[in-house]
Every structure is written in structure tokens, then in C-alpha cells.
Amino acid sequence: MQFGIFSVGDVTPDPTTGREPTERERIKAMVAIALKAEEVGLDVFATGEHHNPPFVPSSPTTMLGYIAARTEKLVLSTSTTLITTNDPVKIAEDYAMLQHLADGRVDLMMGRGNTGPVYPWFGQDIRQGINLAVENYALLHRLWREDVVTWEGKFRTPLQSFTSTPRPLDGVAPFVWHGSIRSPEIAEQAAYYGDGFFHNNIFWPADHTKKMIELYRERYAHYGHGTAEQAIVGLGGQVFMRANSQDAVREFRPYFDNAPVYGHGPSLEEFTEQTPLTVGSPQQVIEKTLAFREYAGDYQRQLFLMDHAGLPLKTVLEQLDLLGEQVVPVLREEFAKNRPADVPDAPTHAARVAAAKEEVSRV
Amino acid sequence: MKLVVVSAGLSVPSSTRLLGDRLAAATAGRAGGSVDVRVVELRDLAVEIAHNLTNGFPGPALSAAIDDVTSADGLIVVTPVFSASYSGLFKSFFDVLDQGVLAGKPVLIAATGGSGRHSLVLEHAVRPLFAYLRAVVVPTGVYAASEDWGAEGLAERVDRAAGELAALLPAPVAAPVSSSAPEAAVPAQPAAGRADRPIAGQAAQPVAGRPDQPIAGRADGFHVVPFEEQLAALRP
Numbered sequence: 053m054q055f056g057i058f059s060v061g062d063v064t065p066d067p068t069t070g071r072e073p074t075e076r077e078r079i080k081a082m083v084a085i086a087l088k089a090e091e092v093g094l095d096v097f098a099t100g101e102h103h104n105p106p107f108v109p110s111s112p113t114t115m116l117g118y119i120a121a122r123t124e125k126l127v128l129s130t131s132t133t134l135i136t137t138n139d140p141v142k143i144a145e146d147y148a149m150l151q152h153l154a155d156g157r158v159d160l161m162m163g164r165g166n167t168g169p170v171y172p173w174f175g176q177d178i179r180q181g182i183n184l185a186v187e188n189y190a191l192l193h194r195l196w197r198e199d200v201v202t203w204e205g206k207f208r209t210p211l212q213s214f215t216s217t218p219r220p221l222d223g224v225a226p227f228v229w230h231g232s233i234r235s236p237e238i239a240e241q242a243a244y245y246g247d248g249f250f251h252n253n254i255f256w257p258a259d260h261t262k263k264m265i266e267l268y269r270e271r272y273a274h275y276g277h278g279t280a281e282q283a284i285v286g287l288g289g290q291v292f293m294r295a296n297s298q299d300a301v302r303e304f305r306p307y308f309d310n311a312p313v314y315g316h317g318p319s320l321e322e323f324t325e326q327t328p329l330t331v332g333s334p335q336q337v338i339e340k341t342l343a344f345r346e347y348a349g350d351y352q353r354q355l356f357l358m359d360h361a362g363l364p365l366k367t368v369l370e371q372l373d374l375l376g377e378q379v380v381p382v383l384r385e386e387f388a389k390n391r392p393a394d395v396p397d398a399p400t401h402a403a404r405v406a407a408a409k410e411e412v413s414r415v
Numbered sequence: 416m417k418l419v420v421v422s423a424g425l426s427v428p429s430s431t432r433l434l435g436d437r438l439a440a441a442t443a444g445r446a447g448g449s450v451d452v453r454v455v456e457l458r459d460l461a462v463e464i465a466h467n468l469t470n471g472f473p474g475p476a477l478s479a480a481i482d483d484v485t486s487a488d489g490l491i492v493v494t495p496v497f498s499a500s501y502s503g504l505f506k507s508f509f510d511v512l513d514q515g516v517l518a519g520k521p522v523l524i525a526a527t528g529g530s531g532r533h534s535l536v537l538e539h540a541v542r543p544l545f546a547y548l549r550a551v552v553v554p555t556g557v558y559a560a561s562e563d564w565g566a567e568g569l570a571e572r573v574d575r576a577a578g579e580l581a582a583l584l585p586a587p588v589a590a591p592v593s594s595s596a597p598e599a600a601v602p603a604q605p606a607a608g609r610a611d612r613p614i615a616g617q618a619a620q621p622v623a624g625r626p627d628q629p630i631a632g633r634a635d636g637f638h639v640v641p642f643e644e645q646l647a648a649l650r651p
Contacts, residue, residue: 186642187649206649236637237645244642256472263635271639317469326474 053387054398055380056096057089058131058288058355061109064362067310078108081365086119088369090126092376098129098161098355103170106312113146120154127400128154131355132163132231136184137174139208144195144216151221156401159227161250162189182237193245196225224408227399229286239264243271248284248399254357255314257326262347269349282396286353287344290329293374297332304331311361334378342386350391352398354383416584418442419487420454423494423505431527432456434559435493438525441577442491448587455480457504464504467511481512489521489584496528500540509548518549521583523576525557534558553579
């Protein structure tokens with residue numbers, strides 16, 4: 053099982069000081085956070101993609117390429133890559149390039165994005181969101197698997213004899229997750245291709261996340277990729293920790309109360325009760341995270357949101373120390389217990405290359 | 416059969432609730448058979464509705480109310496008139512429902528106000544809202560001004576609207592003769608004067624037979640279009 057962090061990349065004033073980082077500071081902080089993730093033994097760093105303030109990460113492969121050069125083991129991913137408004141041809145090229153530079157330490161998560169005007173800014177129509185995700189990914193999937201593609205669709209210029217370069221590293225496309233909070237069409241899409249399904253698991257109650265994952269697992273089996281238990285599931289999560297849980301609540305409350313997404317709404321206590329947010333001791337985080345398995349089944353990837361709502365870099369780095377030293381080692385050990393042998397590990401480039409070779413030798 | 420009243424009254428006791436109860440009793444009386452009447456008091460859900468607007472998901476009490484409205488065979492919706500329209504709380508509740516939840520659902524609209532001068536609120540605000548939501552709104556809307564509670568006429572309007580709503584509800588179903596043949600259930604005799612009731616066979620399955628319901632037979636409520644169909648629909 054893989055553990056990591058995902059960043060939204062918001063530039064938010066620290067509500068306790070009123071100070072807002074510059075874009076440069078925030079971008080450099082994201083890099084520092086990624087490097088720290090590797091240092092404390094996490095497996096994955098994923099960056100969001102946004103095209104409007106107050107967010108900085110509009111160019112994920114630039115950032116991930118830079119991080120790739122400064123890390124050894126970290127898997128670089130996205131949360132999410134906008135499959136709706138990006139040209140699938142450019143996604144194919146950008147991420148294949150990143151795959152080579154990072155020696156295969158790359159996967160990505162497709163998402164539709166939730167900011168209305170981004171669609172028209174990129175020449176698209178939000179009412180076609182699902183259809184764009186379906187058609188664009190169908191093309192992307194071919195571009196990474198067929199050397200020469202002739203294609204025609206609804207949303208982009210036709211392609212005649214097009215070859216996307218560079219070809220994927222070792223002839224194996226980056227692994228793809230499909231992220232969706234509430235669209236069954238996306239769970240269905242992930243199942244159809246045998247790709248991974250990621251639920252951000254932050255804003256919604258557990259029973260809803262459970263239903264989405266069960267749908268994906270059922271359809272994954274339906275399409276013959278394996279049993280429902282073998283489907284590739286990722287979950288988000290959101291935590292804030294201090295050794296003493298009361299300290300965690302006291303320190304995090306102003307950030308929660310003023311957070312851009314859920315601030316000025318329900319209380320920290322209500323949100324903690326209704327969603328997977330945990331604010332407390334590392335032990336409480338361990339307990340709540342282990343309970344995810346009760347509704348998601350044995351799963352492959354756990355990402356935590358750690359750097360948002362104006363938390364200072366220093367605090368985030370302390371959080372990552374706690375996560376890497378006290379939480380993740382216990383989670384690795386506990387999640388491994390009673391895990392059926394036929395539940396696959398999280399996909400890696402090396403494993404996918406080996407599987408592809410085995411496939412060839414069997415034929 | 417399930418009849419749900421959505422009341423946006425704010426005071427306790429509330430004339431909006433009073434009107435809702437009266438319409439529900441009249442409708443249940445006209446419908447015959449056993450009618451399960453539930454009342455959703457939006458006042459009690461005000462905070463959860465506000466949180467749903469900011470967070471995107473309903474809290475437990477709101478979620479239960481949404482389930483009641485979704486599974487209702489008929490709805491009676493009652494709002495006080497605020498600033499020449501439905502109240503903001505009333506509108507916010509219908510704003511947080513998923514798309515299509517009210518499609519094809521029989522709805523009786525009603526409102527209360529301080530004077531009769533706002534009675535057309537039902538026609539210029541409430542009826543267009545439910546038309547947009549693709550509900551089937553009965554012709555008679557019931558408006559009760561303060562003075563109506565001490566005058567003649569309200570009872571007749573309540574009765575007429577209740578009759579119109581009852582006519583759109585599924586026919587009452589008699590208890591099955593034996594548990595091995597539930598499909599043999601026979602609707603009770605239609606009440607006199609309900610010439611426009613739906614065909615009994617369809618009425619026995621109100622959810623499956625209704626157009627645009629997002630349920631499509633799955634227990635989890637998801638509507639799943641097989642991926643090949645979705646992809647094929649996009650082929651030029």
C-alpha cells in the first residue's frame with residue numbers, strides 16, 4: 053500500500069497572522085513539502101491543477117519534473133489532471149516526457165475540475181463535462197498504446213497518422229486513476245479500463261464514499277479485470293495532529309474556520325463527526341484512517357491533504373514529520389494484517405513493466 | 416402511500432404548518448386507503464440546509480428529509496410569503512435537492528401571507544419553480560391570508576386542491592391475498608369522482624414508471640450507463 057500527500061496549491065492568508073505568501077513562496081513551499089514527503093518515507097506526492105487564483109499549480113509537469121530531479125523514490129502524481137479542458141494530445145506528450153525524466157515514477161489522476169469558467173477559458177462547455185472526460189480519455193488511452201493514431205471525435209480536431217512523442221517509457225503507459233466525488237459515470241469509466249478509482253473522501257460522509265467505491269468495484273469485476281476485491285482504490289483524507297489532541301484542535305481551529313472551501317460553515321466538531329477529517333493525536337489519526345478499510349475494503353493508496361487553508365510551511369513540515377514517523381509506519385503494518393494475498397499492491401512502473409513482459413511471454 | 420408536507424413556516428405555532436396539515440388531512444381523506452403523512456419542517460433543518468449550500472452534502476437530518484421527499488408519492492409544499500415571493504429557506508431546500516428528484520411528482524402548492532394582496536405569489540413564483548423542477552403541479556394553489564382563517568372560502572379551496580392532488584396519487588393497494596403472489600395485489604375501488612386516476616397497473620409501481628427518475632433499479636440509487644453506450648453516443 054502507498055501513502056502520500058496531495059496538495060491543492062491554494063494561496064491563502066494565514067488567518068492567525070493575516071500574512072499571505074507570495075506565489076513564489078507558495079510554489080517553493082509545495083516543492084519543499086514534496087521533498088519532505090520523500091525524506092520522511094512517504095511514497096507519493098500529488099499536485100492539483102488549477103487555472104484561477106488563489107491557486108498556483110497551473111503547470112503540473114513543470115513542477116513535478118523539478119521535483120523528480122531532486123528526489124529518488126517518490127512517485128509523482130496529480131490530484132487532478134483536467135481531462136476535460138486539457139488537450140489529451142498534450143497530456144499524452146507531457147506525462148510521457150515526465151515519465152522518462154522521472155524514470156517511471158509517474159502516474160496521474162484524471163478529474164473534471166469544478167470551476168465553471170475554466171471550461172469556456174479553454175474553449176469548452178461545462179455541460180459537456182462528462183462527455184469530455186469520456187472522449188478525451190479514450191483518445192489519451194490510445195495515444196499511449198498505439199504508435200500511430202488516426203482519430204476523429206466531437207471535441208477536438210481529427211488526427212491523421214499522429215504519433216505522440218516521446219512514446220511511454222518501456223512501452224508502458226503511466227498508470228491512471230480517475231477521481232470523482234459523486235459521478236457514477238467516472239466510477240464506470242475507471243472500471244471499464246481497469247484503471248484506478250480515487251475518492252477524495254474529504255467533503256462527504258463515509259456512507260457516500262462507500263457507495264461510490266462499491267459501484268466501481270462491482271463494475272471492475274463486471275469488465276473482467278479481476279474480482280471486486282482486486283480493483284485499485286485510492287482514498288483521500290485530511291488530518292491535523294499534535295501529540296496532545298486538545299493542542300491540535302486549538303491550533304487548527306482558526307485554519308478550519310477560515311478555510312476557503314468549508315470555512316464559515318459547520319463547526320470543526322460537526323465536520324469531524326460527519327466527514328473523515330481528523331484533528332487530534334497521531335493515535336486518533338491512525339484509528340480513523342484504519343477504519344477507512346471498513347467501508348472501502350483493502351485499498352492501494354492513501355493520500356493526505358496537509359498543506360492548505362494558510363497553514364505555514366513550518367507547521368506543514370512538522371505535520372509531515374508526525375505522519376512519517378508516527379502514523380504511516382503503524383498504518384503500513386496494520387493495513388498489511390489480514391490483507392488477502394490476491395489483493396494487488398499499488399501499481400508501480402516496475403510492476404507494470406514486469407506484467408507487460410509476462411503478458412508477452414504468455415502469448 | 417406516502418404523502419409528504421414541506422412546510423417553511425418559521426413561528427411556532429405556524430399558520431403555514433396549519434395550512435399544510437389541513438391540506439394533508441383533506442388529501443389523505445380523498446385518497447382512501449392508508450396514507451402515510453410525513454411533515455418536513457424546514458425551520459428545524461435551517462442550519463443543515465445552510466451547511467449543505469456551503470459544503471455540498473446534507474447532514475443526517477436533512478438527508479432523511481430529502482429521502483422522504485424523494486420517496487413521496489405526492490408533495491404538499493407550503494411557504495410563507497416573504498418580500499413578495501417564497502421564503503429564502505423554502506427556495507434553499509429545493510436548491511439542495513439533486514436534479515430530477517421532483518420530475519413527474521404530483522405537487523400541491525400553497526402559501527400564507529399577512530394579506531390577500533400577495534395571493535398571486537403562487538402563480539408568479541411558486542408554480543414556475545416547480546415547473547422548472549418538472550413536477551406535476553395541480554391546478555389549484557391554496558393561498559391563505561390572515562383574514563382567511565376567519566372567513567368563508569378557504570375550506571372549499573383546500574378541498575378542491577386536495578381532490579386534484581389525490582387524483583394524481585397511486586391507487587390504494589389492497590393487502591395481497593397470499594405472500595407468494597404479491598403481484599396479484601388488486602387496487603381498491605376508485606373513489607367516486609376520480610375519473611382521471613392513473614391506470615392501476617402503472618400506479619402500483621410509481622417509482623419505476625415515472626419518467627426521468629434517477630433510480631434505474633439499483634439499490635444504491637446510482638444511474639449507471641454502460642461505458643460502451645456512453646462512448647458510442649459520442650462517435651461522430
